Amino acid sequence: xxxxxxxxxxxSVSEGALVLLRCNYSSSVPPYLFWYVQYPNQGLQLLLKYTxxxxxxxxxxxxxxxxxKSETSFHLTKPSAHMSDAxxxxxxxxxxxxxxxxxxxxKLIIKP
Amino acid sequence: DSGxxxxxxxxxxxxxxxxxxxxxxxxxxxxxxxxxxxxxxxxQFLIQYYNGEERAKGNILERFSAQQFPDLHSELxxxxxxxxxxxxxxxxxxxDQSGANVLTFGAGSRLTVL
Numbered sequence: 001x002x003x004x005x006x007x008x009x010x011x012s013v014s015e016g017a018l019v020l021l022r023c024n025y026s027s028s029v030p031p032y033l034f035w036y037v038q039y040p041n042q043g044l045q046l047l048l049k050y051t052x053x054x055x056x057x058x059x060x061x062x063x064x065x066x067x068x069k070s071e072t073s074f075h076l077t078k079p080s081a082h083m084s085d086a087x088x089x090x091x092x093x094x095x096x097x098x099x100x101x102x103x104x105x106x107k108l109i110i111k112p
Numbered sequence: 113d114s115g116x117x118x119x120x121x122x123x124x125x126x127x128x129x130x131x132x133x134x135x136x137x138x139x140x141x142x143x144x145x146x147x148x149x150x151x152x153x154x155x156q157f158l159i160q161y162y163n164g165e166e167r168a169k170g171n172i173l174e175r176f177s178a179q180q181f182p183d184l185h186s187e188l189x190x191x192x193x194x195x196x197x198x199x200x201x202x203x204x205x206x207x208d209q210s211g212a213n214v215l216t217f218g219a220g221s222r223l224t225v226l
Contacts, residue, residue, distance in 0.1 A: 094211030
């Protein structure tokens with residue numbers, strides 16, 4: 001069965017430090033991969049989406065993610081964390097054949 | 113404003129009661145999804161409708177039901193409410209039923225069962 005795994009339910013980084021949120025998907029998952037962000041007291045919104053093509057995907061607010069088929073990973077990064085990045089981040093995988101499969105989410109905590 | 117409208121924003125009710133949550137999808141979107149988000153269970157997919165028909169079911173309890181009307185708005189009915197049903201309920205919409213599409217989420221309805 002397809003699955004999406006996010007490593008770490010909570011990740012804490014200092015303001016200005018690199019943000020790295022990890023996401024791995026099962027190898028049978030077709031190529032549509034997503035990162036969504038949920039700010040406090042809000043609904044989820046799309047951060048970025050990977051389809052076929054360029055493996056490095058740029059999203060909003062300076063985030064980007066790299067699709068690595070050999071590692072079945074789609075990690076999310078941002079070079080320099082800002083306080084406003086504090087939120088919960090969800091990785092998801094989808095296909096034209098089945099519904100979105102969601103990771104459990106990672107709460108990003110930014111330390112001043 | 114995402115274009116997906118959910119009402120009510122907050123709802124407080126008692127155990128055993130029944131409530132209805134409403135969702136209007138973004139203009140042009142034919143698919144509606146319902147999700148439940150709670151502290152202990154995280155984000156759980158409940159059900160999806162496409163153009164009025166049920167398309168996929170997730171972890172939806174038998175006490176819960178949903179439908180999508182001809183004007184494409186959707187309602188999620190929760191009955192015989194229990195304390196554990198307290199959660200945020202999100203509606204999302206997309207252009208069609210494909211899992212490859214981006215979902216647009218509403219702001220959610222926060223249900224508190226006392």
